[in-house]
Amino acid sequence: MEDRRRSSCPCQVLPRDAFEVLAEFYEFNEVEGPCLAFRRAASVLKSLAWSVRRLGATEGLPCLGERSKSVMEEILQSGRSFEVEKILSDERYQTLKLFTSVFGVGPKTAEKWYRRGLRSFSDILAEPSIHLNRMQQSGFRHYGDISRAVSRAEARALGNIIDEAVRAITADGAAALTGGFRRGKEFGHDVDFIVTTPEVGREDRLLTDIIESLKQQGILLYCDYQASTFDQSKLPSHKFEAMDHFAKCFLILRLDCSRVDGGLNSVEGDSRGWRAVRVDLVSPPVDRYAFTLLGWTGSRQFERDLRRFARSERRMLLDNHALYDKTKKEFLAATTEEDIFAHLGLEYIEPWQRNA
Ligand code: TTP
Ligand code: MN
Ligand code: MN
Ligand code: MN
Known part of the structure; x- marks a missing residue:
């Protein structure tokens, strides 16, 4: 009886959602330690097949610190968390959450706008002294479309x-789906691809040619292209959050309904017949393909955990470019993901098992 009442209570919060709110709160305040700790806690709960009913059941689980445990205990006892409710009702948190939901707006810009007293999109758009960069302008223009999930059918259509485009440029080129869709997710916030050519040194040009082709087709709504700054003599980075150095681009593409089996994932009453979608492309030299595939398949938490394992259990440095053995002082080559797991002394982990 007690349980039934509790589970139908609308204010009840799931521990995992609570951890994500807490992580985001610390991210907005640029406090990295607790942010990562709560992200890890959320991901530990995600990986559990059963729902956590009693705190006793979580004892012995890795990565749950004292604070995570006490938040969880409170939720399991009362269905709520005082701290999380305070954050959710906080005007600053709500505003930063809203502003950072715009493509091109990070925590720093959001904070700056908040300090200037802006609280809504119309506040921002009506403020003459605010200069939006090209990315943010596209973010506002396509806000509705790119906040809406991308379906697997839409990802497939973009894959085609x-x-x-790749095949029209070079017959031996290839595009591979990566990111969340490669992990088997049904929906994503964007679609990620790795494009390659077997000829090392031609990959930069391949990417700019693809962009040109998308433009010619009239479907390129936004493009942020970043040329390669890859230096193969550099050791893999210790810092996970560092972006990789390969040629890449962050795009918004126009996807026509006619290209998607079963139609677009659009809101009812929307009869444009197309939607805008975020697409990321990365183009590594082919001898680094396996590292990029592993890195871009994610999840972010899985990548963090794998890199940490490499470093602390194997004295190896892993990133999107390379694997380096600090004991032997040498780079370990790989042509497939299987090679990388083998170097790390791990059994192969399928993409759909990487949803941490
Ligand atoms: P995302 O596309 O951000 O995330 P996702 O595909 O897992 O989930 P979503 O459905 O929300 O899109 O990133 C995919 C992976 O790419 C992620 O593990 C991080 C990695 N990545 C890099 O390694 N370097 C980069 O420069 C970028 C942009 C992403
Ligand atoms: Mn953002
Ligand atoms: Mn993605
Ligand atoms: Mn992406």
């Missing part, structure tokens, strides 16, 4: 578009 990228594949056709």
Whole structure:
């Protein structure tokens, strides 16, 4: 009886959602330690097949610190967390959450706008002294579309578009789906592809040619292209959050309904017949392909955990570019993901098992 009442209570919060709110709160305040700790706690709960009913059941689980445990205890006892409710009702948190939901707006910009007293999109758009960069302008223009989830059918349609573009440029080129969709997710916030050519040194040009082709087709709504700054003599980075150095681009593409089996994931009453979608492309030299595939398949938490394992259990440095053995002082080559797991002394982990 007691339980039934509790589970139908609308204010009840799931421990995992609570941890994500807490992580985001610390991210907005640029406090890295607790942010990562709560992200890890959220991901530990995600990986559990059963729902956590009693705190006793979570004892012995890795990565749950004292604070995570006490938040969870409170939720399991009362269905709520005082701290999380305070954050959710906080005006600053709500505003930063809203502002950072715009493509091109990070915590720093959001904070700056908040300090200037801006609280809504119309406040921002009506403020003459605010200069939006190109990325933010596209973020506002396509806000509705790019906040809406991308379906697997839409990802497949985009895969065909990228594949056709690559093949028209070079017959031996290829595009591979990566990111969340490679992990088997049904929906994503964008679609990620790795494009390659077997000829080392041609990958930069391949990417700019693809962009040109998308532009010619009239479907390129936004493009942020970053040329390669890859230096193969550098050791893999210790810092996970550092972006990789390969040629890449962050795009917004126009996807027509006619290209998608079963139609677009659009809101009812929307009869444009197309939607805007975020697409990321990365183009590593082919001898680094396996590292990039592993790195871009994610999840972010899985990558963090794998890199940490490499460093602390194997004295190896892993990133999107390379694997370096600190004991032997040498780089370990790989042509497939299987090679990398083997170097690390791990059994192969399938992409759909990397959803941490
Ligand atoms: P995302 O596309 O951000 O995330 P996702 O595909 O897992 O989930 P979503 O459905 O929300 O899109 O990133 C995919 C992976 O790419 C992630 O593990 C981090 C990695 N990545 C890099 O390694 N370097 C980069 O420069 C970028 C942008 C992403
Ligand atoms: Mn953002
Ligand atoms: Mn993605
Ligand atoms: Mn992405």
